[in-house]
Every structure is written in structure tokens, then in C-alpha cells.
Amino acid sequence: MRLEGKVAFITGAGGGMGREAALRFAAEGAKVIANDIRVDTVEETVEMIRRAGGDAIAVLGDVATAEDVKRAIEVGERKFGKINVLYNNAGVMPAEDGSVLDMDEVVWDRVFAVNVKGLALCCKYGIPALLRAGGGSVINIASFVALVGCTVPQDAYTASKGAVLALTRSLAVQFGPKGVRVNDISPGPVLTPLLEKLFTDPEKRAVRLRRIPLGRFGKPADIVNAAVFLASDESSWINGANLVIDGGITVYYF
Numbered sequence: 001m002r003l004e005g006k007v008a009f010i011t012g013a014g015g016g017m018g019r020e021a022a023l024r025f026a027a028e029g030a031k032v033i034a035n036d037i038r039v040d041t042v043e044e045t046v047e048m049i050r051r052a053g054g055d056a057i058a059v060l061g062d063v064a065t066a067e068d069v070k071r072a073i074e075v076g077e078r079k080f081g082k083i084n085v086l087y088n089n090a091g092v093m094p095a096e097d098g099s100v101l102d103m104d105e106v107v108w109d110r111v112f113a114v115n116v117k118g119l120a121l122c123c124k125y126g127i128p129a130l131l132r133a134g135g136g137s138v139i140n141i142a143s144f145v146a147l148v149g150c151t152v153p154q155d156a157y158t159a160s161k162g163a164v165l166a167l168t169r170s171l172a173v174q175f176g177p178k179g180v181r182v183n184d185i186s187p188g189p190v191l192t193p194l195l196e197k198l199f200t201d202p203e204k205r206a207v208r209l210r211r212i213p214l215g216r217f218g219k220p221a222d223i224v225n226a227a228v229f230l231a232s233d234e235s236s237w238i239n240g241a242n243l244v245i246d247g248g249i250t251v252y253y254f
């Protein structure tokens with residue numbers, strides 16, 4: 001098992017790629033601290049892990065709220081004695097997010113509150129826990145949309161994920177010398193509830209699929225396979241990297 005002996009804190013573990021990561025990390029031997037803003041789904045994730053013979057606890061909370069994050073880290077660290085992996089996966093992509101010209105400030109602020117401030121708060125409280133454990137791995141989930149322009153814009157989301165990439169580089173330089181590696185994964189379009197919500201418009205689905213050289217959308221496991229690698233000691237000399245896992249969508253010219 002590739003994550004034996006490790007403890008992983010995973011945000012947004014109640015659904016989509018976060019749940020997939022929680023289940024897989026546990027199957028690879030990690031103890032999982034599963035966070036989500038939704039109590040029913042995160043408890044279900046923990047139940048699934050326990051039924052499969054793994055060890056996990058649910059820590060409810062909104063990553064955009066400092067007290068929630070602080071408490072979640074404290075509860076998780078106390079339960080398992082340490083945290084080795086901080087997997088910042090929680091993110092939102094509201095359907096109302098379009099061009100900056102049509103900006104709804106409430107939508108913009110919530111996207112930044114969760115995707116940027118939320119991730120930063122998890123680092124604020126999580127990285128000290130990794131340092132107390134003697135080092136560890138931070139995995140930040142960005143997106144391919146931070147790397148290329150798009151004719152079907154989601155400008156708040158795109159800008160928020162660009163901020164994630166920039167913050168990752170800064171943290172990698174600050175904490176690498178102390179044994180904490182910080183890397184991104186930039187997924188392409190992966191079929192999860194988040195993307196399905198956007199695909200109420202069939203053209204939004206078609207325009208993306210046409211651009212994926214591998215001819216299919218991603219599956220949560222396509223992303224989580226890389227996350228297991230970044231969480232494990234197999235990646236012990238990888239720091240400040242951005243793994244683009246997107247079926248080739250960002251290198252498609254014609």
C-alpha cells in the first residue's frame with residue numbers, strides 16, 4: 001500500500017473527486033480526515049471507507065471560514081496524532097459565472113472565498129500540522145482553465161484557479177526547505193457533479209469534448225491516481241510542480 005502510515009486531510013470529500021480521493025487514499029493505507037460543507041455526503045464517504053476496512057473521520061466545515069478550518073485541522077490532528085498530507089480539493093464553479101463583463105459580485109466573491117481564501121486558510125492551519133509531523137505533501141487542485149483562454153468564459157473561476165497556481169509556487173519555495181512539498185494538479189474536464197451542473201447547456205459539453213484529443217472526459221480516478229503519487233514518497237523530489245491531467249485539451253491547437 002502506497003500511503004501506509006500517512007494521515008491525509010482532504011477537503012470537499014463528500015463528493016466528486018474529493019470522495020474518490022478519500023476512498024482511494026484509505027485503500028492505499030492512509031487514515032483520512034474528510035472535510036466537506038455538507039454533513040450527509042461527508043458522513044457517507046466516511047461510512048464507505050469504514051465498510052471497506054479503512055479508517056476515517058468526518059470534519060464538517062466551510063473552508064472559507066477560518067474557525068471551521070482551524071477546528072477541522074485540530075480535530076483531525078488530535079484523532080490521528082498527525083497530518084502528513086493536505087489535499088486542497090474543495091472548490092465551487094457556479095453556473096452563473098460567465099464573462100467579467102456580466103460580473104455578479106456576489107458570485108465573484110463566493111468563488112474567491114472558497115477557491116482562493118479557503119485553500120489559503122487550509123494552508124494557514126494545515127501546513128503547521130505538516131511541519132509538526134516532520135514534513136509532508138500539499139496537493140492543491142487548480143484547473144486547466146487557468147492555463148488557456150476559453151470562448152465559454154467562467155472568469156471568476158478561471159481567475160481563482162490562476163491564483164491557486166501562483167500561491168502554490170510561493171508556498172513551495174517557502175516550505176520546501178522545511179520538508180513540506182507543495183504541488184498542483186490541474187484537471188481537465190472531469191465528469192463529476194460540478195461539471196454535470198454546467199452541462200445543462202449541451203453546447204457547453206460539446207465544445208469541450210471536441211477539444212480533447214483522447215476523445216473522452218476525465219474520470220475522478222484519472223486525477224486521483226496522480227494525487228496518490230503526489231501524496232506518496234514516490235514524489236519526494238517534486239515540489240512546485242503543476243501536473244496537467246486533461247486528456248491533452250490544453251495542448252490542442254487545431
Ligand SMILES: NC(=O)c1ccc[n+]([C@@H]2O[C@H](COP(=O)([O-])OP(=O)(O)OC[C@H]3O[C@@H](n4cnc5c(N)ncnc54)[C@H](O)[C@@H]3O)[C@@H](O)[C@H]2O)c1
Nearest residue numbers: 012014015016017037062063090091143189190192193194
Ligand atoms: N470536475 C471538473 O471538471 C474539474 C476540472 C478542473 C478542476 N476541478 C476542481 O476539482 C475540485 C473538485 O471538483 P469536483 O468536480 O469533484 O466538484 P464537486 O462539486 O463534484 O465536489 C466538490 C465538493 O466540495 C464540497 N464543497 C464545496 N464548497 C465547499 C466549502 N466551502 N467547504 C468545504 N467543502 C465544500 C462540495 O460539497 C462537494 O462535496 C474543485 O476544486 C474543482 O474546481 C474540477
